Amino acid sequence: MLLSCENVRKTFGATVVLDDLSLAVDEHQVVALIGASGSGKSTLLRCVNLLTGIDDGTIRLDGEDITDPRVDPDRVRQRIGMVFQSYNLFPHMTVLRNITLAPERVHKRAAAEIRAQALEWLGRVGLADKADSYPDRLSGGQQQRVAIVRALVNSPRLLLLDEVTSALDPELVGEVLTMIRGLKDEGMTMVLATHEMGFARQVADRVVFLDGGRVLEEGPPEQVLGDPTQARTRQFLARIIEAGRL
């Protein structure tokens, strides 16, 4: 087991965002987190990446308790990649520099080797000609692909994707989803929070429905999305279908 969250609790003031939540992710597995806004999907990802602390429970990565206060969070994050809804590229750096910064400064790899790897990645996702552009010259879909490459060059054990297509125009969603599908084929372990039910069905090995900070239902995509056992899940999916998103 690569990642395991055990009885995780997270509160913001009086609001309980994650409530005794448990979740396990095996290596090479793709897990899709679905649920309404505020159900705790993004918060869970941020907790796993130690961007925010938890109030109870344990999160283990490769068996190591990463929520132990004695653990250096920087070392943990070196093993986890994260992609954000609004890309969060560094606007003052070129695309290439965005990608090479962490390998150079954090992983202390040779500049020439990183550059070659970054250019190869950019070529694979069709952005070779954008290496020297600044992020504001790129479309949302292009920026998000760069953000994914930026996470991947660090060879993370686990990739967290936080609603990575939510800020994109509909015609740009496809190019990002294609890229993620490619990562699945290469065996990348991923946890993704998503509103794209169709995509969750295609790419996920397991779909987890969060409601009020708890795992209400989980299982293979066909079961959770096609034949949910819980009334809340059915209600949620009915609203999604109503909105034309499934």
Next chain:
Amino acid sequence: MSDQLHRPSEIQRGRIAYRRRQTIRSVLLAALSTAVVGVLLAVAVTGAPGWDRVRQSFFSPEVARRYLPDILEGLWLNVRLLVVCAVLALALGLLIATLRTLRGPVFFPVRAMATGYTYTFRGLPLIIVIYLMAFGIPGLRLQGTPGVLVLGGAALVVTYGAYLAEVFRAGIESVHPSQLAAARSLGLTYRQTMRHVVLPQAIRRVAPPLLNDTVALQKDVGLVSLAGPIDAVRAAQIGVAQDANYTPYIVAGVLFVLLALPLIGVTDWVTLRAARRQSAGA
């Protein structure tokens, strides 16, 4: 390409002609109103009962010619002092702003001192700082005390350093938390995040207000004359005392404005460029 082939329609040609007429009308109106205001001002000032006396004691070409060389020589001191003080104050401001972002209990005294410094020197009038530094420190009779020029410059640096530190801090705080999250998620340490992600963006963003403070410093450099060195203001003061005529002050004032113009021009240009970049991005 197609733009050149496109022939505007009847309606569009009418609009263009109308707009052109409106533009000509605005220009003529502006010229007329400027002329009227100018004439009124000139009549009011030169028609004032005391104008002849004022012209003699403030705008005497003869006195201006006599003291211009001395004032120019003094101005050269101001320019050198400005460059050195601006660089040092910027460095100090950035240092203080960075110290205030340090985290962890070990750095508490550093943070507290940096905060206390910005609070004190933003409140303390520059004149008092100059007196304290230029007259107080030599009064200690320590060996190797620098001259009043250096001490006066130091007063400028510590005072402006406090202002600039706040400008830098505002810039640091304006960088969106999502940038920090992205940097930390890549495994960058807090320090690396500040250095590579936060500070470069912060400095770019506050370049216009920083330059604006440099223009203000340009003026206040004249205050070191209080400590004794003969800068443009001091040279003018000597002229005033010798001839009992205020013209040297006017000369010095004009020179200060001329000195500020290029700096103000650069500030406006940088501000415009920043605004344009911001509207182009995102």
